[in-house]
Amino acid sequence: MAKRVLVVEDNDLNRKLFCDVLTASGFAVEPCADGELALKAARAFDPDLVIMDIQLPNISGMELIGQLKRDVTLARIPVLAVTAYAGKGDEDRIRDVGAEGYLSKPVSIGPFMRVVKGLLDSNPAQLVVTG
Numbered sequence: 695m696a697k698r699v700l701v702v703e704d705n706d707l708n709r710k711l712f713c714d715v716l717t718a719s720g721f722a723v724e725p726c727a728d729g730e731l732a733l734k735a736a737r738a739f740d741p742d743l744v745i746m747d748i749q750l751p752n753i754s755g756m757e758l759i760g761q762l763k764r765d766v767t768l769a770r771i772p773v774l775a776v777t778a779y780a781g782k783g784d785e786d787r788i789r790d791v792g793a794e795g796y797l798s799k800p801v802s803i804g805p806f807m808r809v810v811k812g813l814l815d816s817n818p819a820q821l822v823v824t825g
């Protein structure tokens with residue numbers, strides 16, 4: 695049974711890249727271009743992992759991660775945050791809202807797939823991910 699990954703990313707090229715790479719690795723992928731639909735998509739798709747862009751129009755990926763982690767039915771799903779702005783303290787803030795993984799853009803395929811597989815295979819509570 696293929697693991698399921700929800701990709702929340704408003705940028706068309708990045709979303710397609712993430713989805714293509716994940717599909718090529720055998721994952722079942724659901725793209726979501728609109729952050730405001732992300733929680734609805736998570737409930738409908740029941741993913742094993744959520745890839746979450748932080749810079750989204752209308753709503754922050756940080757806010758969405760917080761909402762996911764406060765939802766009793768969604769909180770168990772690991773979240774990999776991807777962000778274009780990797781300032782000092784950003785990773786801490788993103789992890790503080792509940793993201794289990796973190797990558798700064800531009801995202802390279804090798805590290806991306808390693809983190810994805812690590813989040814799917816490991817106990818998130820014990821996982822330490824370095825970009």
Ligand code: MN
Pocket residue numbers: 703704705747748749750751
């Ligand atoms: Mn974005």
